[in-house]
Amino acid sequence: MAKRTAIIDIGSNSARLVIFEKTSRYGFHLICEQKSKVRIGEGAYEKEGHLQPIGIQRAFLTLKSFLHTIQKYQAHKTLCVATSALRDAPNGKFFVQWIQSELGLAIKIIDGNKEARYGAIAVNNLLPIHEGITIDIGGGSSDMALIQKGQLFDTYSLNLGTVRLKELFFDKEMPLCEINQKAKAYIADELKKLPKHFKHSLAIGIGGTARTLSKGIMKQCNHPLDKLHAFTYNANRHKAYLENIPLSSAKNLKKFGLKKNRYDTIREGTLIFNEILAFIGAQSVITSSVGVREGVFLEQLLREDNLKFPYTINPSITSILDRFNPLDNIEKKKKSKLKIASKLYTKLQIDIKDEQQYESELLWAVKLSSIGKTLTIYKSHQHAFYIAMQELNYGFTHEQMLLTSLLLRMHGKELLNKPLFQSFEPLLPQKQTLLWLSFIYTLTVFLHEASNSANIEFTYHNKTLLITSDRPLYLAKEKIKALEKPVPFAIIIEDESKVPKNKELGIYQ
Incomplete structure (x- = not known):
């Protein structure tokens, strides 16, 4: 399929142009949208459906402008469909032929x-x-x-x-x-x-x-x-x-x-x-x-997939990762990060008690945790939040969009951004649940950044979270020590943090 595809939709009331850009097999995003209220069907319903000159003229000028835009954006493919006003009009076919002759644009009249x-x-x-x-x-x-x-x-x-x-x-x-x-x-x-x-x-x-x-x-x-x-x-x-x-x-x-x-x-x-x-x-x-x-575009994109994205694919997540290309966007590392979050969520259920109903949102946030760094490493968590708020469009409820975005906003030792929580509280989980999810998300990011693909395991018993790793977690320890907790409990880290002996430097252990 073409990298950039332009779609023109001629309706009775408006004509619209959209241009989509593919970022990968299942990733795409909108790069241009234009609209004109052509009212091509104006006066037609009292004239036995015949298109009238005023509507025809507006439509011609609109389509001519659309084609200039398509050329500017260098779209590789253009698809144009027309709906009821043209299919109902006895002179609709003559309009289609005229546009083809004058503008070189092929219009496909589709039925209802x-x-x-x-x-x-x-x-x-x-x-x-x-x-x-x-x-x-x-x-x-x-x-x-x-x-x-x-x-x-x-x-x-x-x-x-x-x-x-x-x-x-x-x-x-x-x-x-x-x-x-x-x-x-x-x-x-x-x-x-x-x-x-x-x-x-x-x-x-x-x-x-x-x-x-x-x-x-x-x-x-x-x-x-x-x-x-x-x-x-x-x-x-x-x-x-x-x-x-x-x-x-x-x-x-x-x-x-x-x-x-x-x-x-x-x-x-x-x-x-x-x-x-x-x-x-x-x-x-x-x-x-x-x-x-979008349907015209997806019919082309998904023609080999029975017109349905694979159940493991979300086009918004895919497009964000394609475009913002986080540093850890490597399948092995992504999976290790997701495993850490999933294990933590499971082990801490003894206190959270939410039946892991927010696991999808947690894992989406973990997947996207590095996207802000593409802009700059400074305040990258804020950039990630704004990117997610704008780009998490497809396949999400408003509650899912907000929770995923808000987790991305978490950074440092505090688990809750109070102004944001207060603004969106009606669409968010209860405060205590949100604190737990934020803790798991932040701890996952800390561990992943410092672990260098370590094998990390967790146990949670008697209000103590034990973290074991087959590699050093030294850089994460100070951050974890300062991290706010949803409820009081201890965190113990057992890792491979050995320093070789050196008598000259006075190191004996």
Whole structure:
């Protein structure tokens, strides 16, 4: 697969460009993202679906600009897909031919099921989910996929879109209650076509409408982490908020904490979203910042892996290690470091008593413990924290992202950064558990840095942690001696710390 791949997604409302760079077989990251609200479908739904000149002109100029960006970034491969506005338009094929002739860009028009499939590929790999129903509300259609046991089970596309509803109902001179009533009836008729097995308690929100609503809910509930991907909320708890948006006038939308650039279609999108949530029986919603574009990319990347990352691979961890290239990024040393942490966590369970439920986060932090040194060895723990907070995007819950990042922030003798703990406390483990995890992480780093691949074992009995090593741990001893402990206990180190005799220097032992 090409090292840099550009993906263009032409929707009814917006056109987007993303460029991904591969860092290894399974590592990749986003290096460019551009968006233009082309509204290519504007006026089409009242003209029997025909694309109108105003939308066509905006789309042409946007695509021309995208191609200049792709050239600047020297992308090796470009894939362009178009969704409902072009597939519904009788003159859509003529637009595709015209763009090919004028710009040399090949556009692939995909149907709603293919669109839903791409979204499902993206979330199935890049969200911490194994089951659920994706909901991607576009300008002309709402595309859905049912995921069961980590596999794509079925897809369906409904003729429900924000621009479609806007032009059919919300742009009419009618009272809002009447608009909502007629629009709901229209949505209900379309939802009857959805297969009966499209029922699940978890809805996966893809696309602009779902993201906009999640941002508003994050503000309302003062969510401590400013990250949209994987944000999860209870649908019933925020039902009143969601139901009031379609009933609001355009002027009063600001009270919902929504972005102004979404005012033109958010009422329509929210109404569709609410009706779908109720129809499928969703109780909670997880937000996705990935969708069709990532799905198109991953279909290429994972074509030899049954469209799924191997269970041992997390693309964010892989990409971070690829790019920041820590000094100990050698498989043997990584494994030795992980073994130290795992052994400690197991031995100390007699006091921790958490059934090692945070072992994944602990081991992720241990894997990433050296990434800050790539920037500078000074305050490297702070650099590691900021890198992780920005880059731990895929496959993690917000709780996992925060715990892993916060462990990386630990340094020296103190086990807790109090301001950070207070800021993110609602998403973190209990304080005592966090102290234990921090202790294990920090002790692991100290031992690994000083051990030179030693064989290290642990016993914990009668409030005494015994550390035995077949190599010297001299450089770690002073640090360990000063290290804060979660509870009072002794640490004894038995290692190969022998000094050869020298009579001239007065050394006899």
